[in-house]
Amino acid sequence: MYKTISPWVLVLLAGLLSACDKAAESVATQGALSHDGAVSDAAPLDRKLGVAQIARGSVIFEKSCAECHGANGKGQPGDWRVRNAEGKYPPPPLDDSAHAWHHPTAVLMEAIRDGSPGGEGNMPAWKGKLSEQEMQDTVVYIKSLWTDPVYRLWLKVEQQSLEP
Numbered sequence: 001m002y003k004t005i006s007p008w009v010l011v012l013l014a015g016l017l018s019a020c021d022k023a024a025e026s027v028a029t030q031g032a033l034s035h036d037g038a039v040s041d042a043a044p045l046d047r048k049l050g051v052a053q054i055a056r057g058s059v060i061f062e063k064s065c066a067e068c069h070g071a072n073g074k075g076q077p078g079d080w081r082v083r084n085a086e087g088k089y090p091p092p093p094l095d096d097s098a099h100a101w102h103h104p105t106a107v108l109m110e111a112i113r114d115g116s117p118g119g120e121g122n123m124p125a126w127k128g129k130l131s132e133q134e135m136q137d138t139v140v141y142i143k144s145l146w147t148d149p150v151y152r153l154w155l156k157v158e159q160q161s162l163e164p
């Protein structure tokens with residue numbers, strides 16, 4: 001019986017494997033280029049994030065931000081929502097697992113420029129240490145860490161913030 005079924009199983013398997021390939025390819029290009037995300041069924045998303053700018057931002061991020069926000073903005077072990085022993089908030093992840101994507105570009109820039117508001121956390125102010133261009137590059141890099149569905153939600157936040 002298995003002998004008669006097996007060609008169909010093979011066809012099925014081949015289909016599954018090629019679907020996996022597509023998903024892997026999509027993950028590989030995620031953020032670096034505009035693409036139609038594997039998890040999204042909506043129209044193709046053009047992030048308008050330049051590859052060169054993402055690359056510059058990633059270098060700055062590795063050098064100045066990753067020690068706190070973790071490699072690839074994944075944060076640190078432990079809960080970023082709970083104040084530490086000093087009563088300060090730990091550095092949150094900046095990928096789409098926390099709330100960086102709830103903020104429009106202007107607010108992200110402000111967080112980087114001015115650091116933690118009112119000593120809530122230990123986020124340093126980068127004004128004077130990074131140029132405006134370098135801060136913008138890091139913001140673009142951070143956006144490149146978000147998945148397509150999250151990026152779409154963020155686009156709405158951004159649009160609302162720009163409405164008069």
Ligand code: HEC
Pocket residue numbers: 060061064065066067068069089090091092094098099100101103108111112115116117119120121122123124126138139
């Ligand atoms: C010394 C540790 C430290 C370093 C270095 C650091 N951060 Fe932070 N960052 C924090 C902490 C802590 C917070 C949370 C601040 C708060 O709650 O007040 C934060 C918050 C942020 C936020 C706001 C996130 C949100 O979800 O609202 C952004 C954006 C950010 N950092 C970007 C950066 C960038 C870009 C760099 C590098 C240029 C950087 N940070 C370097 C500790 C750090």
